[in-house]
Amino acid sequence: MAEQHGHGHGHGHGVSADSDRRWLVIALVLITAFMCAEVVVGLLANSLALLSDAAHMLTDAASIVLALVALRLAARPARGRFTYGYRRAEILSAQANGLTLLLLAAWLTYEAVRRLFDPPEVEGLLVLVTALVGIAVNLAATWAISKANRSSLNVEGAFQHVLNDLFAFIATAVAGAAVMLTGITQLDAVASLVVVVLMVRAGVGLVRESGRIFLEAAPAGVDPGDIGERMVGLARVEEVHDLHVWEITSGQPALSAHVLVDRSADCHAVRRELEAMLARDYEITHTTLQVDHVGAGEHPATDPALQLPVANLAHCQDSHGQIHRKPQPAE
Incomplete structure (x- = not known):
């Protein structure tokens, strides 16, 4: 006697409800608006720490956009050669997001090291004020994403990115205050390296987890x-x-x-x-x-x-x- 049995169930993976999409869009709007303002201020203040924060926020925005796109693809029914449908679209986007983080981290490391030896003038007050606003924006964005379904690797990745940004802005605020008090502009580059560490940590985690799924690991x-x-x-x-x-x-x-x-x-x-x-x-x-x-x-x-x-x-x-x-x- 032989019996072969398979069954599928409605799993709670990914973001599925319209309310979840709404929370993701709210976080995306907050991050994108502040990111654009931060690039302008970072150029005016000549602050690599602010620019590196903006680069990190760019990857945050990209991860949310990819999560929304992957969500739409994953909703398509399985048909033809795609017997699982497009459910792994989120894994592709998570891996792309992780690789982007690592590439940006490499570039920012190079710039930070260069500025440690040849520091430019940095406007500490602009850095401090912008970083404090960034802390508030990231708190709001983190709260919004936490309201969505975080069982998706993309949504959880976006949540972790924004949370990492919060710590990065705290480091940038400390650097801005330190530059104002001491005049040591190299501290701006040191804060940028703190952001790099957070980016590498998040990027490696996303690449590792997405790679585990691609390789059919348990x-x-x-x-x-x-x-x-x-x-x-x-x-x-x-x-x-x-x-x-x-x-x-x-x-x-x-x-x-x-x-x-x-x-x-x-x-x-x-x-x-x-x-x-x-x-x-x-x-x-x-x-x-x-x-x-x-x-x-x-x-x-x-x-x-x-x-x-x-x-x-x-x-x-x-x-x-x-x-x-x-x-x-x-x-």
Whole structure:
């Protein structure tokens, strides 16, 4: 007896409601308006710290725009060759956003180091006032994004970026005040390097997480080996092989496996028990389980529909996933 079962559910990944879009747009308007003003003030004040903050805010705005575009794409139904639809569009945009952060960080590092050795005149008062306004704007934008659904990698990335901007503006405000009090203009470049550290941290995180999904790795915090042992530990389950755990997109884990049960077991009952355990203990509700009786290969009969040996239906000659077997009792 062979049973193959797959099912999908409505997952809470990504931003889905109109209210979520509205919060993202509010944050985008706040960030874009202030970013434009900051570029002008940064040029007038000759402040690299302000310009680096503006560059960081540009990536924040881009991440929100990409999240909105990916949201619209992800809403399209699966059809044709795109059997998952466009749900991974958000992962593409998250990776692009992370790479952009790293490239901007490299350029700002070069400029900051150059200014440490050849510091220009910096208007400390303009830097301080602009940074204080930036703190207020980032607090408002962070609050707006926090109201949206943050299970999407893009939305969470945008949230973390704006939060990082808040700390960056605090560093810039401190630098502006220090330049006013001490006249040491190199402090502006030091504040820029603080922003660079935050940009690298956010960029590496986005590239790492999006890369994990592209490479079909198991979700963070999920151990496929542990799952396999739990599955084979259930009564009547003898072996689990071709076990795969991956994420279709952020917040939507999936699992597939070939399960062999003892010859007296009810395949349907075992499959339901496995699905309940995976949903309860690992929050994996998108599963595809093929359940067969162990030892079917001992019989030379053929499947009437496929005209294939039963052994080929029960066992994989070349398993392409983890294999877990129930321990045999000692003789």
